[in-house]
Amino acid sequence: MTNYVIEVADVSKYYGGVVANKDISLRVPEGKITGLIGPNGSGKTTLFNSIVGYHPIDGGSIKFKGEEISKYRVPQIARLGLLRTFQQTRIYGNMNCIENMLISVPHRKMQFKDMFGERAGKAIMEEVDHLLDFVGLYEKRKLRSGDLSFGQQKLLEFAMALMNKPEVLLLDEPTAGINPTLINGLIDRLRRANEEFGITLFIIEHNMRVIMNMAESIYCLAHGEMLAHGAPDELQSDQRVIDAYLGAH
Numbered sequence: 001m002t003n004y005v006i007e008v009a010d011v012s013k014y015y016g017g018v019v020a021n022k023d024i025s026l027r028v029p030e031g032k033i034t035g036l037i038g039p040n041g042s043g044k045t046t047l048f049n050s051i052v053g054y055h056p057i058d059g060g061s062i063k064f065k066g067e068e069i070s071k072y073r074v075p076q077i078a079r080l081g082l083l084r085t086f087q088q089t090r091i092y093g094n095m096n097c098i099e100n101m102l103i104s105v106p107h108r109k110m111q112f113k114d115m116f117g118e119r120a121g122k123a124i125m126e127e128v129d130h131l132l133d134f135v136g137l138y139e140k141r142k143l144r145s146g147d148l149s150f151g152q153q154k155l156l157e158f159a160m161a162l163m164n165k166p167e168v169l170l171l172d173e174p175t176a177g178i179n180p181t182l183i184n185g186l187i188d189r190l191r192r193a194n195e196e197f198g199i200t201l202f203i204i205e206h207n208m209r210v211i212m213n214m215a216e217s218i219y220c221l222a223h224g225e226m227l228a229h230g231a232p233d234e235l236q237s238d239q240r241v242i243d244a245y246l247g248a249h
């Protein structure tokens with residue numbers, strides 16, 4: 001029987017008069033890769049923001065592993081093991097990769113004084129090195145992260161999220177703005193995070209080659225409403241999805 005780690009039921013979110021999400025329902029199966037697609041402005045990021053507690057919702061229910069979380073805020077939800085990355089990367093450009101990794105673990109109980117320099121915990125530093133190696137940034141670990149390419153910054157952001165040991169990771173357009181060579185590397189890392197670390201992934205993506213290859217099932221939003229759900233080949237041949245979105249890609 002499939003376990004669903006995220007269960008969204010009839011969720012609505014308004015920005016003033018704008019209906020960003022209307023009665024959205026979806027389920028994310030444990031241990032799988034699930035996709036979320038749809039035209040610009042269709043409400044994908046808004047839905048992620050609602051799930052991770054970034055803003056209150058205007059109606060509906062959101063469950064994480066059976067627990068109602070729609071009244072919780074980001075830190076509380078992160079502690080439960082549900083995290084997201086951003087459409088725009090959120091790294092500190094003036095810090096090097098190691099420092100960014102160290103400040104990315106507020107959700108795991110660590111004293112600020114333990115994080116830097118000689119006093120940084122050995123186990124934490126080993127984990128930082130391991131994850132920077134995992135995303136291919138070990139050689140660049142002491143470089144100012146603002147000097148990395150945009151693709152490398154996204155890999156760093158992914159490694160920073162992994163520092164929190166998420167059970168479920170929501171990724172908002174992970175491959176946007178990345179050159180094709182790095183995209184393949186990133187896909188490979190995402191797959192390994194799913195297969196080797198067992199992290200459930202829920203991914204917003206405009207790159208159809210990427211999402212159709214990675215995701216087992218895909219949801220498609222249009223105008224803030226759920227338009228369709230199915231396996232990649234089902235969506236690709238769904239006339240509603242073609243008309244609303246795929247026709248333009």
Ligand SMILES: Nc1ncnc2c1ncn2[C@@H]1O[C@H](COP(=O)(O)OP(=O)(O)OP(=O)(O)O)[C@@H](O)[C@H]1O
Pocket residue numbers: 015018019020038039040041042043044045046047087
């Ligand atoms: N903070 C906000 N205040 C007001 N309106 C907003 C806000 N955030 C999003 N919106 C509006 O809500 C709707 C959905 O936006 P959202 O960012 O969720 O779309 P999206 O599917 O992620 O688009 P994209 O593919 O361009 O990232 C849009 O009409 C947008 O203009």
Ligand SMILES: [Mg+2]
Pocket residue numbers: 044045046087172
């Ligand atoms: Mg968005």
